Amino acid sequence: ACSAKNNTGKETASAADVQNKSNAPKDAKTKEIIKISVGEDDYGARMSNYAAAFKALNEELTAQGKNVEVVADILPAVGDDELVLQAQAGQYRDISMNSSLDIGWELDAGLIQPIDWLKESEVFKTLPQNLWDIMEYQGHVYGAIQDMDASPLYINKTALKTLGWSDADIEGLPDRVLKGDWTMEDMLNIATEAVEKKVTKYGLVSDGLDNISVQDINNQMMGFEPYDLEQSKVIFDKKGITDTYSFWEKGIKSGAITKDFAALEDVGFGYFVNGDVMFFIGGTGSYNSMKEAYGKTDKEFEDWFYANSTFTLIPAGSKGGEPGSLANPRLYYVSSKVDEQKMPYVQRIIELAMAPNLQMDHTIASGKLPVTKSGQEDPRFSDLRFLHDVAYMLDYTKVRPPHLAYPDYLKQQIKGLEAIMVNGASAAEAYKLFEENYKQNVDQDQVIFR
Amino acid sequence: MNLARLKKKSYPYLFLAPFAILTLLFFVIPAFATIWMSTTNLDRKMKADFIGLGNFRQILADINLLPIIKITLIYVFFSLILTVAFSLLLAICTQYLVKNKRIGALYRVIWLIPSTMPGLVYVVFWKYIFNPTPGGFANKVIMYFGLEQPVSWFNEAGLLIIIVAGVISGASGGMILFSASINSIPEDIYKAARVDGAKDRSIIKDIILPALKWPIMYVTVTSTIGLFASYNFILLATGGGPVFDTTTLALYGYQQAFNRLEYGYGAAISVIVVIISLLLTLLLFRIFDFNKLIRPPRIED
């Protein structure tokens, strides 16, 4: 896997061809080889989708009678730091994959280039608008989304019934959430009630403190994303943040949220399946985790799940607000060093890798949702009852802004949460901690304080 | 003649040279590079602009600095005291007090167990044992004995657990060094002391400890340095949390460099760590009267 100087994309099969290339028409026997380097990422079906894309592209090229062959050069996955170091040393990955959060700094570091051709691409025609927003930054498309997640609120139906909810009440809940009629506060009240009445041991549990589900709650409580797209700045909103922290403080005080909230990360699924949890916030993938915790066949679990639980979007922070869902998708990026000659091939690989059936392969392997409508039209999709049922959430799903000042925002926000949960800090104290640390860590030009 | 003497005097250095070069390449240059880096604003974009003492100014203004230094000092101080005390006690027990040398050796071998397994395995298990949920082992135990609420061990006593575990796994090195030194005290000396009416306590205090002065200094100095520089263990166990409650200076530097990818800032913190540990080392040298310890050679030429 050692190749270091293939960034122009062209490399001939033998030295003799170098002369041939300029004058003679392409010789049938010596194909032009185009090596496309790809960053390794073997989660789900990503790598096999690549392989399929390369195969398909070569078939297309043959069919078109072009005397060109594309070859995949798989480079090992590396951390961000090394990605930059390698790039600075001249070793780029033509196609790499990273979180949607990373657009900002990768662009800053000169690693990627815009791929506005995506707007014209056939496969992305059926991509919902909110997902287009994810891929855009400063007016250009920089990444090609390749899978998606949503963050549902899993609800313990049995416990609701014990608390006196009727079947109809329960069935109507998702709709009330959609309308903004049933809010976070309602949720917390019920969670409190459940714990006080010892209907469940836990009121609200998530798949981890630093997971996006918690950020989802925070965003809902603030009623907005902490990001101003136009100015491309992070918004640091005192009231919103204080509201959020108050929510958590109240949860902790009332017992709906426990001190060991963060530690329930690995066991929360199991507690939910055991009926010990009133509300669980996770990703669509949490369904799989619950299934594994349940330990029976897919079908048996599905039956149990639908009999004993339900799910909605994350409710709005206040009456009449919008419900939400947050995701952290990975995007394909194209290296800034891919030149015009090579770009068509790179483009085609990305498009082919996003073929509906390949999206579906990945969904099956990973539990994440296909991003395009066409992907969701794959007949295999409707067989996956749960995924199928949550697919509507994609329309409400947002991602975190790809802003340079945002990762620190998240980190410090969580420190504030820890202070509340573990050290018994008040919302005001948590806010102070957050503000002070955030201010000292970021370039204040990048932030709107209000 | 003079040439021969020169040759004779210099050849040990020739032996050391290749290793000196390797050290230089592998350790000294990176050290200097770190210092250089601490004067730049190198971050994830991997572009380094010289900003002078900017990072250091920023560190001094860092609102977390004081609490972190406090935690660092607590951590280093107690870990150090306990490590040295503990390895001394172990060495003295197994090498001197336990008269049956076989049992003493066996006991020392048992202390090798911690090093047979990857450290991560332990951390995973401690996390399991001290899991704050009712499913954690320690919580199961205390709840079995009637406690209602599970205890958030790492939150309540994170630093304590980290120190204790670190001490237990760190004591074996010192113990062996001390054992070797105790072992090299001639038996006659013990005999004389016993005849002179010395109890174990006095033999330890008056005979063994003075002979261990140099090893104790060494262990103290290296432990101080090592403790100041180490973060791996805390990172795995608590990640420095909750909030900054178990964050030491080195861990803070690590987080700045490798989580926030603020390499320059992280490097500056590392430099401060190094400066503090060097200052403490000098202090320790003074306390232990280093110059006296380096006796002049009794073979002359």
Next chain:
Amino acid sequence: MNLARLKKKSYPYLFLAPFAILTLLFFVIPAFATIWMSTTNLDRKMKADFIGLGNFRQILADINLLPIIKITLIYVFFSLILTVAFSLLLAICTQYLVKNKRIGALYRVIWLIPSTMPGLVYVVFWKYIFNPTPGGFANKVIMYFGLEQPVSWFNEAGLLIIIVAGVISGASGGMILFSASINSIPEDIYKAARVDGAKDRSIIKDIILPALKWPIMYVTVTSTIGLFASYNFILLATGGGPVFDTTTLALYGYQQAFNRLEYGYGAAISVIVVIISLLLTLLLFRIFDFNKLIRPPRIED
């Protein structure tokens, strides 16, 4: 009277007891838990079903097993030999050959540098130095001297770099133990040897090395165990790649447990690691004639 003797004999054990309990809690129980875990299919779901020797059967069938064991043995063998040889050489040079004790001590202190900085800093720099592209430092050097192609250091010589760096940072512990032992040889013995016509070579071979037998055994055994169990360094440097070229058994176990989250399988590999290192330890005990080393006590009672 008899009771008093019993009391006298037992009180060192009383001293050791609390530490024994801590060891048990922190290290022995996790060790047994690992063994238990190795017989289950514990994975990310955190549900453990007993599957007997299933994991072990699977390991034996693992196509990567043989190459990984080969790499592990190469890694351990060369690291071990080099660490011991290197720390011996350093100790002998600085403690015996360099007659100026001050310079010797200084040199030993310099060897503390590697421990003053977090290991990760070094790894980052080695990565920079041995960057496989023409921009890497080492490549710049060799290309300056006329080589056309940059060298993929970590691919071509990953194991070598890892071994060398590991040896350099690992040698200081052994060096200090050896230094202490060399230091405790009475000066008179050196004098006698010098009068008897012994050259440095013979003094080292006949006087110093025999006195170091026990420390050498200790360093050898602990290094063997430690090397078998360690992966941290390799993980940081190469991550075990390219392919499995620098993957040792312990790293493989780690990857299985913490990357693939196959805890049961990972634990089974850990158990195999432990078994291999225990077997090697026994072999080393035999080689060093362990029983002879534990002399009977000369003070009787």
Next chain:
Amino acid sequence: MIKLEGISKKFGDSTALENVSLDIKRGEFVALLGPSGCGKSTTLMILAGLLQPTSGKVYFDGKIVNHVEPKDRDIGMVFQSYALYPHMTVLDNIAFPLKQRKVKKKERHQKAQEIAAMLQIDQLTDRMPSQLSGGQQQRVAMARALAKDPLFLLLDEPMSNLDARLKVDVRDEIRRLQLKLGITTIIVTHDQEEAMAVADKIAILQNGKIQQYGTPDELFMKPVNLFVAHFMGNPPMNILKCDLLRNGNERILRGDGFDYKLLSTKKLNTEFKGTKVALGARPHHLQISKVQLENSIPAKVVLVEQLGREKLIKVMLGDNENTTNFIRILSPSDLNVSYNERVYLTLDSEAIHIFDEETGKVIT
């Protein structure tokens, strides 16, 4: 006071002591004498409680002390290897036993300084042991042993590195202290003159067995066997193998190259019926004359050594050039004999000892 009863000590296969019994009274000064490796140090170690006898019992004041800790035996001991504490100054070394008795610092330092002065090392009390000469170290060891006014003093070659003059001083000091405080003292020494000068009783050891235990005069005048006779006295007693010829009342000792007639007053053990005997005569009991006298033995001078106030003359008996029958004679300095000179030896029947050659036992 001190009693050893049937003490044996084995180191692995080799036996260092075999069935040693010894009675020592309170305040007695006993010397252990014997060739190198005979078990002297081992005996002291057992008395100190630092070695456990393989069998046998040790009594102090009638109580078995086999399992009593050394520290509870109230001993002062000088080790053959000195065993000074390397990390303490000379003063602290000497004061160490007092420290164990919780004597106050000032007081014990004062006492230590006094004893140091007694042993002429008071100038050196600030030094570390490694900065002392051999003899100085040995005196520190002695001072340490004396510091606590012990009940028992065990001294293992305590003056081997001191010059004669100092040795006499130190010996006198020990003797003085010992008498003053009634310290029961056991000294190991290779120097029988020293032993005879100071000891109340001497035990002679050989191969781990006690050969004779008695007052110096007893040992010197009435050795019970050849070994003791030969061992006591310096230069050693001359031993000559002879045949005992009984001729009525006349008894003649016939050796290689000489005949010697015993005086009729010399009594022999009547149980002895054999003829193979050994004749023992101390070097200063022989006189050299240049002319032949009655009952004198002809000899030839082989070596003359000047010993200061005396001469040690080694002569060969008979004319056989290959003989091994050598005799050493101590004679006044003023006797002038030269190499190869023929001389005649006379000896006093009363001063000679006759031993059964086979068993070594004395028969006079």
Next chain:
Amino acid sequence: MIKLEGISKKFGDSTALENVSLDIKRGEFVALLGPSGCGKSTTLMILAGLLQPTSGKVYFDGKIVNHVEPKDRDIGMVFQSYALYPHMTVLDNIAFPLKQRKVKKKERHQKAQEIAAMLQIDQLTDRMPSQLSGGQQQRVAMARALAKDPLFLLLDEPMSNLDARLKVDVRDEIRRLQLKLGITTIIVTHDQEEAMAVADKIAILQNGKIQQYGTPDELFMKPVNLFVAHFMGNPPMNILKCDLLRNGNERILRGDGFDYKLLSTKKLNTEFKGTKVALGARPHHLQISKVQLENSIPAKVVLVEQLGREKLIKVMLGDNENTTNFIRILSPSDLNVSYNERVYLTLDSEAIHIFDEETGKVIT
């Protein structure tokens, strides 16, 4: 052959040797004598090259060897502390110097075994040093020093832990080897009888300075100062402070409690004009008589020690009960005196030494 020229050695502030010069011829056997701590071991260490003199030069065969390595000096040495190699068997210890000479294993072991036999430790060659008694260890050290037939032999108290009999044997063996191979030997000993018996020449050291260097007889008969006179001989020479009264041709020594008239034949150094002198008389040059004789000194018996073949009698001069004027006399065993008995001492004018009390220098 060996020459020390103006050697001084300081340890920090304290001076161990001061301006020591010494000439030793090839094959000579020289003894260093002196009180404990006078610098004997230091001298040997400097000769061996193990210590560097602070100033002064060491010559071997006329060449300066100050910076020659010990290993290149061809020395065999016995250390005062033995310094055996603890990790080698006795045999390997002895054979070690031969190993350094690349002598084949079988050969060197055979040689080592021979020397061990010579020193009566051939039964112990498989043991480790820690399994030996003190005297046995010392003999191993001796064997090791002899093993390589060195050009120089430096022996630091090599027989201090051997019994008298063994000492004589070992001493004879050394002497024999030394003569046979012409080994230049320097022995440190505290035992002047030993020194006088074996040494060709003796150097007497005090406080790091050489007091006298000469043959045993010279030292004994003509000590150059009080120190040497007092140091040589055991028991030491009696020294009495006196006033020298010159009365025409008559010279009288008047001390505390006695008058003694010097014979007119006794010559005194005419340069000496003072009156304060010290009278030296060896214990065996004094005779005790029970009746008063001419020019005899009255005294009172204080102590009688039985030394085997002789008695050591300590007397007090004069009648002053608080006097410090004690005299020791060696007399034959058959002299019967008892405590507090009044006796009279006579002494031979020729055998006495008179010293300037102030400088200590001899004036006879």
